[in-house]
Amino acid sequence: MKSYLDFEKPVAELQAKILELRALGENGDAVGIDEEVNRLEAKSLQALKELYAGLTPWQKALVARHPNRPHFQDFAAGLVEDFTPLAGDRKFSEDEAIMGGPARFRGQPIMLIGQEKGADTASRLKHNFGMARPEGYRKAVRLMELADRFNLPVVALVDTAGAFPGIEAEERGQAEAIARSTEACLNLTTPNVAVVIGEGGSGGAIAIATANVVLMLEHAIYSVISPEGAASILWRDAAKAQDAATNMKITSADLMRLGVIDGVIPEPLGGAHRDPDTVIAATGDAIANALGRFAGLSPREVREDRRAKFLAIGRTL
Structure with a gap:
């Protein structure tokens, strides 16, 4: 069953009418309903086009968080073969919010890393809604070091509201773990490509997204803090999240214009x-094109390309 967002109510109402008419037709209670169904389907499609042609930043945030949106494991199943998840940070424990391991992408060996939010209640609890603890970022560091050792490009799929904010995470060095993971990204001598597939929240995202090429899905969001968090800090009112989303420039179009990301992948x-x-x-096509840019570059050139990219962000001269 499809799940509709609040702003999609006009489409939901039309689809409900279509389902009702089809049910009547199947029961033999209505005659010649095909024409009406076709009319309503065309009207529904037009309404959807109009809605998505003018999405506000807040509405894009809602789309990025849609519970049925494909997550890391969906992308892994569709993008790579022979994915072998590796567990543990070799220091404390396993963290299920960040998954990763070697895989084969279109015949090329890579290291795949990403956040998994989960698809139902049980899996969301298992993966902590994609919010990693320090051991998750230390696992990411371990995987990146392995990738560097075996000359594997790194592909990161970003989808998190942010790093886990619990007391135990702070006690185990959350900030240090995020910083070490970001440093590991910068120090890679193999190319790395990051794709924000849903939410790219704060340091929890940048820890694996400090890449040679950073891409975003069209309706994904990428920000230093959630709109709700920014509203609570600036206005002491989480209800102003819509205003915060507009002013924070969290959409792919805004970030592309500001030079924070390198490309936008269209969504259906x-x-x-x-x-x-x-x-x-x-x-998959966008990742393949991005990795192809670095064919023939030396390890030093790959690293310098990445560092130059981030040093250039925000420069106006």
């Missing part, structure tokens, strides 16, 4: 959750 009409296979295939 109505968002990635309406046609996951298409968006996963498009993501």
